[in-house]
Amino acid sequence: MNIKIKVNGQLRSVEVEHNTTLLQVIRKDLNITSPKSGCEKGECGACTVLLDGKPITSCLVLAFTVDGSEITTLEGITPKDGLNPIQKGLINAGGIQCGFCTPGFIMSGHNFFSKKEDFTIDELKRALSGNLCRCTGYKKIVDGMLLAAKEMGIKVKK
Amino acid sequence: MKKENIKSVGRSVKRIDAEEKARGTSLYVDDIKFPGMLYAGVFRSPIASGTIIKLDITKAKKVKGIVTILTYKDIPGKNLVPVVFNDQPLLVEKEIRYVGEPICLIAGESKEIIKKAISLIELTVKERKPVLSIKESLKSKKAVNPEYKDNILQYYPIERGKVDKIFKKAHLIIENEYETNYQEHAYLETQGMVALEEMNGIMTLYGSMQCPFYVQEGVATVLGTDYSKVSVKLMTTGGAFGGKEDVPSIIGEIAALLSKKTKRPIKFTLSREEDIETMSKRHPSYTKYRSAFDKDGKLVGVDIDYYLDGGAYSTLSPIVLWRGVIHAIGPYDCGNVRINGYAMATNKVPSGAYRGFGTPQIIFAAETQMDIAAEKLGLDPVKIREKNCFKKGSITSTGQVLKESIGILDTIKKGKKSFNYSERKKNTEKFNKKHKNLKRGVGVASLFYGVGLGARGGPLQKGSALVSLFKDGSVQFSVGTTEMGQGMYTVLSQITAESFGISFEKVHATRISTEKVSDSGPTVASRATFISGNAIKVAVKRLKKNLTEFMFKEKIINSMKNIEFKNNNVYKNGKKLMSFTELAMKAWLGRVKMIEASWYLPPETTYDIKDGQGDAYVTYSYVTNFVEVEIDLRTYRTQVIDLFSSEEFGNVINPQLAEGQIEGGNVQGIGYALFENTVLSKGKILTNSFSTYTIPTILDVGELHPVIVEKKFKEGPFGAKGMGEMPLMGIAPTIGNAIYNAIGTRLYKVPFTPVEVYEEIKDR
Numbered sequence: 042m043n044i045k046i047k048v049n050g051q052l053r054s055v056e057v058e059h060n061t062t063l064l065q066v067i068r069k070d071l072n073i074t075s076p077k078s079g080c081e082k083g084e085c086g087a088c089t090v091l092l093d094g095k096p097i098t099s100c101l102v103l104a105f106t107v108d109g110s111e112i113t114t115l116e117g118i119t120p121k122d123g124l125n126p127i128q129k130g131l132i133n134a135g136g137i138q139c140g141f142c143t144p145g146f147i148m149s150g151h152n153f154f155s156k157k158e159d160f161t162i163d164e165l166k167r168a169l170s171g172n173l174c175r176c177t178g179y180k181k182i183v184d185g186m187l188l189a190a191k192e193m194g195i196k197v198k199k
Numbered sequence: 200m201k202k203e204n205i206k207s208v209g210r211s212v213k214r215i216d217a218e219e220k221a222r223g224t225s226l227y228v229d230d231i232k233f234p235g236m237l238y239a240g241v242f243r244s245p246i247a248s249g250t251i252i253k254l255d256i257t258k259a260k261k262v263k264g265i266v267t268i269l270t271y272k273d274i275p276g277k278n279l280v281p282v283v284f285n286d287q288p289l290l291v292e293k294e295i296r297y298v299g300e301p302i303c304l305i306a307g308e309s310k311e312i313i314k315k316a317i318s319l320i321e322l323t324v325k326e327r328k329p330v331l332s333i334k335e336s337l338k339s340k341k342a343v344n345p346e347y348k349d350n351i352l353q354y355y356p357i358e359r360g361k362v363d364k365i366f367k368k369a370h371l372i373i374e375n376e377y378e379t380n381y382q383e384h385a386y387l388e389t390q391g392m393v394a395l396e397e398m399n400g401i402m403t404l405y406g407s408m409q410c411p412f413y414v415q416e417g418v419a420t421v422l423g424t425d426y427s428k429v430s431v432k433l434m435t436t437g438g439a440f441g442g443k444e445d446v447p448s449i450i451g452e453i454a455a456l457l458s459k460k461t462k463r464p465i466k467f468t469l470s471r472e473e474d475i476e477t478m479s480k481r482h483p484s485y486t487k488y489r490s491a492f493d494k495d496g497k498l499v500g501v502d503i504d505y506y507l508d509g510g511a512y513s514t515l516s517p518i519v520l521w522r523g524v525i526h527a528i529g530p531y532d533c534g535n536v537r538i539n540g541y542a543m544a545t546n547k548v549p550s551g552a553y554r555g556f557g558t559p560q561i562i563f564a565a566e567t568q569m570d571i572a573a574e575k576l577g578l579d580p581v582k583i584r585e586k587n588c589f590k591k592g593s594i595t596s597t598g599q600v601l602k603e604s605i606g607i608l609d610t611i612k613k614g615k616k617s618f619n620y621s622e623r624k625k626n627t628e629k630f631n632k633k634h635k636n637l638k639r640g641v642g643v644a645s646l647f648y649g650v651g652l653g654a655r656g657g658p659l660q661k662g663s664a665l666v667s668l669f670k671d672g673s674v675q676f677s678v679g680t681t682e683m684g685q686g687m688y689t690v691l692s693q694i695t696a697e698s699f700g701i702s703f704e705k706v707h708a709t710r711i712s713t714e715k716v717s718d719s720g721p722t723v724a725s726r727a728t729f730i731s732g733n734a735i736k737v738a739v740k741r742l743k744k745n746l747t748e749f750m751f752k753e754k755i756i757n758s759m760k761n762i763e764f765k766n767n768n769v770y771k772n773g774k775k776l777m778s779f780t781e782l783a784m785k786a787w788l789g790r791v792k793m794i795e796a797s798w799y800l801p802p803e804t805t806y807d808i809k810d811g812q813g814d815a816y817v818t819y820s821y822v823t824n825f826v827e828v829e830i831d832l833r834t835y836r837t838q839v840i841d842l843f844s845s846e847e848f849g850n851v852i853n854p855q856l857a858e859g860q861i862e863g864g865n866v867q868g869i870g871y872a873l874f875e876n877t878v879l880s881k882g883k884i885l886t887n888s889f890s891t892y893t894i895p896t897i898l899d900v901g902e903l904h905p906v907i908v909e910k911k912f913k914e915g916p917f918g919a920k921g922m923g924e925m926p927l928m929g930i931a932p933t934i935g936n937a938i939y940n941a942i943g944t945r946l947y948k949v950p951f952t953p954v955e956v957y958e959e960i961k962d963r
Contacts, residue, residue, distance in 0.1 A: 060311075074230040075223025077437075079387045080471040084889035087387055115223040128221035132213055135855040138863065139684025140220030141227065141387040141437030170896045173889065175385050175438050176684050178862030179897040181855075 044108040048073065049117030057104040064088045064099040067114060075115035075144040079173070086172035089145040090114045096152045098171070115144040118151055127151060130189035131182065138176035145172045150186050159196040162187075205766055207696040207703040208917045211855035214689045215708060216435070216682070225435040228391040228407050229468050236393070237266055239457050239467035240313035242303035242320045243477065244295045247329035247546040247882030248343075251293050255321040256303060262316045264308035266461050274456060276423025280514075281416050282445050286346050287512035287549065289421055289452050295324065296343060296511035297548050298883040299477040301449075306457040306465055329546035329882050333485045333506045336543040343511060343544035352509045353517040353542040355524045357596055357811030360535030365500035369491035373571050377488060377564040379931075379949040381877040382481035382553055382870075385894045388437020390447060390478060391468035394418075394454035402429045402455050407436040408447035409681055410721035411713045417448030418455040429455075433711040439683035440867070441552035444721050445515050446479050472887040479551025480877070482507040482519060482542075484560035490568045491535075496576045498569075498587050500535040501528045501596075505561055509542040510549035516542035519550070521655045522724075523557030525597060525815045529565040530607045530647035532593040538811065546882050552723060554864065555928040558648070559871060563949055566644035566932035570939065580936065581620060584645050584823070585611055598812040604912040604920065606847025607645060607821040614643075614845025617906045618825035627827065631941070636832045639840065640941025644933040645823040649816030650848075650921035651726040654806035659720030662730035662799040666695065666738035670787035672767075672780030674699060676738075677709045678731035679719025685923055686856040687727045693852055694732045694916050698739035700765035701779050716796065725820070725921030728852060730799065732916030738797035746782055749791045802914060818912050820848040822925045824865075824933040830941050835953035835960070837873055837938060839901030844926055847908040850918030854907065861905035861926040868930025870895045876950050 045054050048071060055070045064081075067073045067090065076099055079087035083101035090099045091113040099112075118125055127150045130136070137143050146169060153160070153168035165186055174182060190197065219225045242259075256268045271278045271290040280287045291302045303320060307313040330339045336350040343350055366372060392406035392414075402422060408414055411431035419426045431451070436443065454467040469478070484507050491500035505527060509516035524540035555562075573583040588607040594600055620641070627639040652660050666676045676695050682688045688708040696703045709715070719730065743764055750756045756771050763770040767779050776782075786793060805813035827840040844861050851857050874893045878885045886892040911918035935946045944959045 068230075074226070077227070077388070078229065079389070080889055082471070082888055082890070085387060085471075119222050124218065124221060128218075132217040132221050135211070135214075135859050137214065137217050137220045138686065138859060139387065139436065139438040140216070140225055141684075143220050144223040147221070147223075166897045170898050173385075173387065173894060173896065175387055175440070175867070175894065176863045177859055178864075178866035178903055179895075179900055180862045180903045181859060183897070 042105055044105055046107060047111045049113060059105060061104045062100055063102040063104050063107055066104045067099060067112070073114050073116055077141050077144065079141065086145045086149065087142050089148040089172065091148060091152060096149055115147055126189040126192040127186065129192065131185035134181045134185035134188055136177060136181040136185035142172060142174045146174070146182055150189065154190060154193060154195055157195050159198045161198045205702045207693040208852050211853055212689065212693060212703050214686055215692055216688060227388055227437050228393055228405060228434045231393060231405060233393065233395055233464035236464040236466055237306045237308060237461060238310050238313060239454055239465050240305045240310065240317060241301045241453065242305065242317050244291060244298060244300040244302055246295060246324055246326050247298050247331070249295045249324040249326040251291065251295065251322065252325055253323040254302065258319040259316040262312060262319065264312035265316045266306045267457065268316070269304040269456060269460060273460065274421050276421045279420050280449055280452065281420050282514045283517050284513045286344060287514060289449065297546050299548055304453050304457055306461050331545055331547065331882055333483070333508050333543050336545050343546055347544065350544040351541050352513040352544050353520050355521055355540045355811060357524060357536055357538040359596060359598060359812065362500055362502055362535045362537040365535040366489070366491050366502065369499060370494040371492040371572065371575055372489060373568050373575070374489045375568065375947060377486040377567065377947050379484045379560045379563060381483050382875055383475055383877065383892055384440045384442030384480065384553055386438030386440060386442055389469040389471055389474040390443065390450045392447065392450040392454045393464060393466045394451065394458040395464035396458065400428065402459065404431045404451050404455060405434050406431070406447060406451060407434055407443060409439050409444045409683060409723060411681065411711060412679065412718040413445060413448050413721060414451040415713045417452045421452045421456055422459055431713045433681050436681065436683040440554045441556065441723065442479060443683065444552040444723050446551065475887040475892060476884045477548055479514065479549060481553035482509065482550035482557065482560065484508070486561060486564045488564045488568055490572060492572050492576060496572070496578045496583050496586055498531050498533045501533055503527050503538045505538065505540040507542045507557065508545055508547065508550060510545055510547045512549045513542070514549040515551045518655055519552065519557035522649070523561045524811065525649060526558045526647065527561045527565060528596050529562065529569065530589050530645055530821060531587040532589060533596065536596040538596070554867065554924045556724065556924065559928045559931060562646050562929050563931045563935065566929060567935055570936040571945070580643050581611060581615055584643065588645060589647065597806070597815045599814045604818060604849060604910045606908050606910040607647060609908045609910065610821050610823040610845040610847050611645065613908050614823045614825050614843055614906055617845065617904065618843040620825065623827060637829055638832060638941040639827060639829045640937045640939065641825065641827050642933045642935065642937025642940055643823065643825050644929045644936060646925065646929040647819045647821050648725065648925045648928065650818050650820055651729055651801060651816060652720065652724050653816040654804035654813060656720065660801055661719060662734035663716035663719040664731060664734035664738045664797045665715050666735060666742060666795055668742055668783055668793040670784050672701070672783040673705045673707065674701070675707050675709055676735060677711060677715040678734060679716045680722040680727040680731045681711045683722065685860060686853065690728055690852045690856060691731055691735060695735050695739060697917060698736050699779070701767050725923040728919050729915055729921050730801065732919065734797050734799040736916055737799050738795040741795040741797065742793070745792050746786055749786050749789055753789065817914065818920055820920045820922055820925055822846045822929055824929050826933045826937050828934055828937040828941060830938060835956040837934065837951060837956070839869055839934070841902045841904060843904045843906055845906040845908060846922060846925060847910050848922035849912040849915045849920035850909050851907060852917060852919050857907060857922060858905045860923055862903045864924065864926025865903055865930060866895050866900050868927040869900055871927065872931040872934040872949060873951055876952055
């Protein structure tokens with residue numbers, strides 16, 4: 042069947058099967074490769090994208106169910122020149138090692154900060170707890186997110 | 200004028216690959232496609248032990264979109280996965296030895312089509328009773344693998360001093376048994392490789408790996424072709440931790456065989472389930488540990504039987520076991536040592552390399568013993584370690600005299616201070632009086648780690664680098680070790696820049712490939728900085744010599760003495776001659792050799808396989824961990840509050856990257872200690888996903904505090920040793936000792952899941 046979705050602002054039309062996942066559509070049909078396939082079960086968060094503004098694990102979403110929706114991937118929130126505050130924060134804090142989980146973390150972080158004027162570190166960690174990282178031990182990911190929050194003028198509550 | 204400071208080493212320069220990873224544009228193997236590319240799949244054994252009676256692939260072959268199905272008969276070269284003993288076939292011929300062992304290889308237009316074909320392959324087997332544990336393996340009369348006379352894949356002894364005599368007269372003897380389970384690498388990117396014949400018939404593989412040279416050997420072996428007709432190139436690699444040392448050979452062999460047969464590019468990537476069920480993992484272990492102490496708390500004797508569950512084939516077990524045996528007594532000078540180490544065969548997926556390589560299991564036993572001794576002797580757990588740990592001139596269990604860069608005592612002292620040990624201990628006691636259901640405790644554990652492959656590394660102990668200078672004064676390099684996320688490209692760029700005295704930004708690391716440098720062994724054993732860093736230094740030294748000779752020939756200088764390359768300039772007797780860029784251009788015009796391929800051999804190591812004596816490793820790095828934990832007596836769940844990992848690994852090239860290694864390794868250690876539990880049924884791994892095999896999330900890790908101690912190692916590049924593995928290795932005993940401190944329950948089995956803690960409390 043045919044579905045129409047808006048991906049990073051561009052209208053795309055894709056032929057899908059009943060069991061094609063959104064992640065497969067993004068990676069295989071649309072050649073957008075920042076969402077990664079780490080488990081295909083919604084457990085690792087590496088395939089996190091925004092579906093109509095909400096973060097989801099795209100490996101668990103059947104493509105035909107999102108006909109008419111808007112999808113945002115890391116490509117969609119990365120400026121053409123320069124980097125967004127979360128990207129800068131993670132680079133400066135050393136929050137990136139192998140990089141496979143990085144796009145997912147940035148999407149979760151982006152969604153978290155987009156609705157906040159202030160936050161607690163515990164709230165931040167909860168928002169990122171659906172994303173697994175095996176390299177960093179998470180400390181420098183949190184540090185990177187805090188740098189980003191500072192740049193965006195979002196305050197940390199005690 | 201602003202003072203120029205172009206120092207690269209010792210600075211937290213940003214990773215050279217950070218921006219592309221932050222943008223999500225780095226290409227991992229699953230991100231690449233080639234025209235006409237097919238996908239690959241494997242039909243695997245559903246049973247742990249048995250004989251194939253009949254295999255029927257006719258129905259599967261007829262599925263639309265299936266291009267080929269191969270069995271062992273279709274392998275043009277040898278049916279072999281070469282590692283150490285060469286006992287593992289790629290594909291089952293007749294005898295099945297573990298669940299998931301590959302039987303047929305399938306190429307098709309999509310993964311879904313391949314799945315359908317796999318379901319139509321008919322296999323008739325005669326099942327045998329499998330050997331499923333170390334204890335069963337010891338009892339079993341029949342060998343799992345008939346190429347061996349029994350189930351001992353490898354045996355190493357160490358015999359030193361008078362063990363029996365010392366145990367007869369010792370003041371205190373502590374004797375316990377310890378067990379540890381598997382640990383899964385859980386790299387976020389599963390195994391994968393793309394194979395295709397590129398120009399001139401070169402079979403080329405793009406993949407995720409720790410040793411392109413192993414893959415090259417594997418592919419040449421199964422194809423029956425020249426090594427020089429196989430090229431292996433590294434993609435951005437999404438974590439490895441030992442799990443991509445030897446097994447990528449299997450992935451590469453499969454992709455290459457199917458590509459050769461179909462004459463089309465093949466992509467072979469594993470699903471998470473297939474990866475967990477069929478790839479290597481940390482060996483389960485069983486240890487009988489006897490320690491003898493004198494009345495002052497000095498460790499005077501050790502007698503250990505150490506068993507590793509190697510699985511169905513030997514793969515890397517011989518080397519994993521060796522490292523475990525060498526490190527079995529910990530960083531302590533003890534004159535009387537007997538160690539018997541065995542790697543046992545079982546009908547399970549072969550165990551292999553995982554960060555720490557046979558040491559976390561035995562360190563768990565050793566450091567728990569040390570804690571028990573401290574209590575029985577009325578000594579503080581920190582004191583007993585201070586008393587026994589290596590000092591200058593100490594002798595290891597292999598008889599090696601330690602001469603320089605011995606930081607263990609410093610790690611204890613600095614760690615203790617940072618952790619605020621005495622105060623914290625008092626505070627936990629106060630906390631425990633106040634709370635009925637929550638109990639806190641502090642724990643400590645020390646360890647040492649031989650850097651590099653050591654004496655059993657044999658012909659692999661070498662490093663190779665290619666360094667190329669361009670006429671604009673910029674530099675490109677390549678080495679034989681790989682980047683898998685740890686930051687090697689960045690650290691080696693720093694070493695290259697510092698060696699030339701030029702800015703870090705002028706140095707560029709290129710893709711690792713078998714086409715650029717010679718076999719430098721695997722990227723393991725915390726060796727990349729040391730081995731490749733030194734290889735780069737050799738190449739840069741030669742290039743600087745070429746440039747200096749050129750300046751002498753051109754009469755720019757009247758002698759070749761006192762030439763310095765620093766601050767992006769060249770100096771003679773402290774006086775600036777010209778900028779490095781100017782010199783590079785002049786040298787290019789003057790046809791100077793601007794490329795050097797180098798070779799570095801580490802200092803000799805020795806080892807006598809009969810009694811386990813010799814200088815096992817070139818040097819050692821050291822760690823002492825301090826942890827505070829909280830146990831909830833309603834759920835028996837343990838939470839780390841603060842972990843201070845105090846580590847000495849020579850001089851530090853990049854502090855931020857080093858901290859990243861410490862924190863990441865610490866968290867894998869926390870997972871090993873508390874959560875990560877593999878469950879099998881009839882040899883089949885049931886915990887094949889992240890919901891059943893649970894690794895730490897951001898909420899599970901507590902506060903991490905890396906503490907770095909620097910102690911220069913002269914032979915190391917800019918004084919560095921190696922450090923990738925140690926942060927994981929001693930976390931289990933540190934946490935186990937803290938749990939004992941909190942609730943008085945001693946744990947002898949890793950992981951300390953709530954069920955395990957409950958079982959121990961219940962039996963008390």
